[in-house]
Amino acid sequence: MIGGTVLDVINGVTLKNMLLVAARNLDQQKDMVNALNVFPVPDGDTGTNMSLTLNAAVKELERAENGEIGRLTQLLARGSLMGARGNSGVILSQFFRGFSEGLSKVKHEARAEDIARAFVEASQTTYRAVMKPVEGTMLTVARVASEAAQQAAEEGADATGVIKAALFGAQESLADTPNILPVLKEAGVVDAGGQGLVCIFEGFWAGLTTSPEEMEELLAEQPTAPADTADLARLSQEVVVNKYCTEFIILGEGIDPELIRTELAPKGDSMIVVGDEQVTKVHIHTDYPGEILQFCGELGNLTEIAIDNMMLQNQEFASHDENHRLDFSTDNVVGFPAVDSASEPKSVGIVAVVAGDGLAEIFRSLGVDHVVTGGQTMNPSTEDLVKAVNSVNAESVIILPNNKNVIFSAQQVKELVDKKVGVVSTRSAPQGISAMMYFVEDDTLEENLVAMEGSLSEVKTGEVTYAVRSTVAGDLQIEERDIIGLAEGKIAVVGASPDAVALDLVRTMVDEDSSVISIYYGEDHSAEEAEELGNTLQNDYPDCEVEVYSGGQPLYYYIVSVE
């Protein structure tokens, strides 16, 4: 037993420690969890989502006035609900909701059977919110853990023993997930959400034996990676009071609007309750839309439910204001070139989404008005694109997403700005560059869109990156950290060195019609090696023109295009 500590019961302080250590452990392991995504390119986010959800929940615990367990778990449930991110985060928040319900009656000391009940309740709650539970996932891991916890409690284990049983149960179940879900076995991984849950349970276990001094140290170094703290800061902006505009209709019999008014009035402001015994409409600004819905849901059937976050709406308005200001200003705001309103507006401007300094420079030199940073792991939001489009001094704007994951956000921009916006569905930087070759500034938006879309089939894109974990693709066996070459997004080549893989990759892409081979090397790759690769290719393909550029893109050693 770790540290030799045996606790018959768990008090509020210990529970809080368990949760803090769990959040800490998950945060440290999140990259490992992320790497369990089922396609081996670095873009999984299960670990990050679960970690953000748990961090939001743990942050909420700071509000606990006393160490009462029922109160702590209530805050835990609330915090995880507010902070839930992604599918796995939503499941985790349900888990904690159930966990909290299981302990709601406990004041100061949770005994073995209380802890076991919390695990069982947690698992049951997760199953309740899904139509077709998929086994071999986080749901299974939580269920097996709860069964183990319950069995341990029945056999007379103490509180520590129950938590240990839950951890072991979860670990065993996690190891079994590939046998239940074939897609996991094929990829040679365990379920990512299940792994996240095991990280949390490991934290519970370690938290049991953390001394007060160790806890203090741990809390002192609490801040995590900068990107995440920014996210957390955003998530924790809960200062605005009554930020959810909540509206719905109750259908039922014998509804008493007056009763609703008295009950809801303390929970928010701007309240309107109108209707009769059969149909009543409720409108209220509140911080607790869930409580409002729960109360009214017991009076009848709820329909036409609309909950809007007015705080986020405010922020959107604020940022729109900023755009207006930019429109008329001639100051150059950092990171955001103001519109040069002194010059004549162009008829068509271009916004491109690019990752890497070198590629950004190439796009600018080709006539792109505004470059938005983004790519594989950090897709720009629609809002970023709206700002970029507004900052271009042109009547209509074409967006080059240069990544399949950005195309959708780009298309949404059309409805959010006053300008005419067109999107050329470029899925890679080379396609974007190729499209720019067909751009004619004096032509209309429509003419340009047709010409640019038409260029996309003329260029083939290859990418060289590393596998974040082992997998099998077709008849290729891939180990973690192997270098992989993707042709048009599909794994085509595997090897040990980026240059050898790039060479093989280009060989699969070149045919007798090819005339230009362009190589863009990434931020972590040396220019000499790239030059050498260029020379080798030039020798191999004397009929082609080979060009080497510094792309500066993250994660990808090489992006190559063959035209």
Next chain:
Amino acid sequence: MAQEIQAQFGRVSIREEVIATIAGVAAMECYGLVGMAPRNIQEELTDLLRRDNFERGVDIQFNEDSVTIQLYIVVEYGVKISEVARIVQERVKYAVETMLGLNVDSVNVKVQSVRVTSAKRK
């Protein structure tokens, strides 16, 4: 109605019901969603006659070269509804685009009701 795609060796046409079924199944796999809501009285009647109606609560609109999908969903009380809706949009778009090769212009989610499970009220 059907959506037509020009493929190399001829046209492929995909009936509305097919798109709706694929969208419906993808939505139902999302965590937090506990049901599809009938769009209208007609659909409520069909529900009585058919057991597995995967097209329930799914509306497909055809645009020039894309489709717009409207989903009427029921969520479980206690989940973060905004996040569930976002996941539904993401997955439905992904499923329809990858399985059918159609462009999905937008996926609009209407949360029609929230289910409060009163399994335990001690």
